[in-house]
Amino acid sequence: MSLIVLDNVLSDRGSKYAVAGGPAATREEADALLKELKRRKKFAKATHNTWAALLPDGPVKDDDGEAGAGMVILRMLEREGLEGHVVIVTRWFGGKHLGGDRFRHIQNCVRAYLDEIA
Template sequence: MKQILNVVTDRGSKYAVSGCPVENRADIDAALKDLKRNKKFAKATHNTWAAVLSDGTPLKGDDGESGAGLVIVRMLERAELTDHLIVVTRWYGGVKLGGDRFRRVQDCVAAYLDAHG
């Protein structure tokens, strides 16, 4: 799984983004399990994820960051990237970000797409 650490810091919250090719839900579950083998990611406040399968099926998980998975799905659809999992990880910094949290998720996905084409 490719990772970009310390993509964004906002009011104490730190963000990272990871991703890898997937073909089905089993691949997604295996990739998430693999990511969380790293204690740093296992202890993160949120590991929000999404993928759009080649048949057009969107899959997402908010992991407590309500609505963030849909943000990732929409960006994957716009980029026309299928069969690829993107995980945005947040370590909460003690200050609620409100709607800005969605901008930070977008920043992370954009950084991943830029770095990994």
């Protein structure tokens, strides 16, 4: 598996964000990449590891407690036409709620990842 990890993509009011991902043709492969990421203690301790993928048998996503985050990632993957790839946005909660800004941060993380693999 080729997991790409971009750490410390951005921070806001104490919350820190990272993004990771890699090729995944099935839900099992997507789960395996998430598991590989969580082998890193820092990511295992994160508040949220939200992710999405456009797979041959349909889109999948998981908010991991960050309501709506998976759909934000999924929409960006659909716009880019990036199929067979899982993208995971990780957030370490910094103690202050970010409101709608958190969706912009998720988009910025996904954009950083898409730029990295382009």
